Ligand SMILES: Nc1ncnc2c1ncn2[C@@H]1O[C@H](COP(=O)(O)OP(=O)(O)O)[C@@H](O)[C@H]1O
């Protein structure tokens with residue numbers, strides 16, 4: 407794999423990936439004629455949390471959704487460049503979107519449980535993959551709910567409708583559902599910004615726990631949250647990757663005025 411990471415930008419790390427699950431090379435995207443992401447190269451390491459931060463409208467969700475080919479559904483969307491996920495360039499037209507989605511779990515800003523029972527939310531994906539054995543399904547339900555720190559609260563009510571849970575519980579259920587097909591990568595788009603502070607901090611703790619097993623990429627416009635939770639961070643500004651490095655370095659010594667303005671609250 408050729409590497410084209412820019413060496414000449416002060417905010418971008420010169421370190422090469424060690425154990426990256428995702429490597430992005432020269433990614434640009436458009437909605438119609440409007441260029442949204444501008445020649446982005448970066449990578450996301452396994453067993454790590456990377457925060458993608460930046461002001462509203464800078465392209466964070468677009469970047470995340472491009473990694474899961476979710477923008478394909480939008481007619482005027484176009485992407486150039488490469489996104490290697492476990493070595494496979496998922497932007498190739500012939501890339502298998504189903505096997506991609508099995509590698510990449512997604513959690514959205516608003517909890518979106520299916521209108522079915524707690525248990526069925528979790529067995530839905532495995533069933534589609536042909537896992538219909540009841541013991542096996544029960545094992546998956548318990549494992550995923552435990553990983554999502556929800557098991558103790560719902561274990562006696564697995565047949566209750568998921569939409570009756572509180573917002574924070576619903577979001578943890580959505581995390582459990584994303585884990586149900588055992589993807590190595592979790593994409594989270596502002597996963598706590600619609601929640602109350604207590605639920606949000608529970609999910610932050612959960613993300614820190616989950617990174618022992620997964621590559622986690624979390625979009626947030628909340629700088630303090632990015633600093634609390636992430637190991638690496640990317641700062642996007644108007645579609646440009648301005649900064650990409652260890653979170654600690656960016657927090658202590660932002661290399662670009664725009665990053666400094668964002669983390670000190672002057673923009674965003
Ligand atoms: N479906 C779409 N069609 C056209 N433009 C879009 C669409 N989705 C997002 N955009 C534009 O792309 C830019 C980046 O949006 P987005 O990725 O949602 O930003 P963020 O998540 O950082 O707030 C914005 O200018 C937004 O208006």
Ligand SMILES: [Mg+2]
Pocket residue numbers: 466467468
């Ligand atoms: Mg967004």
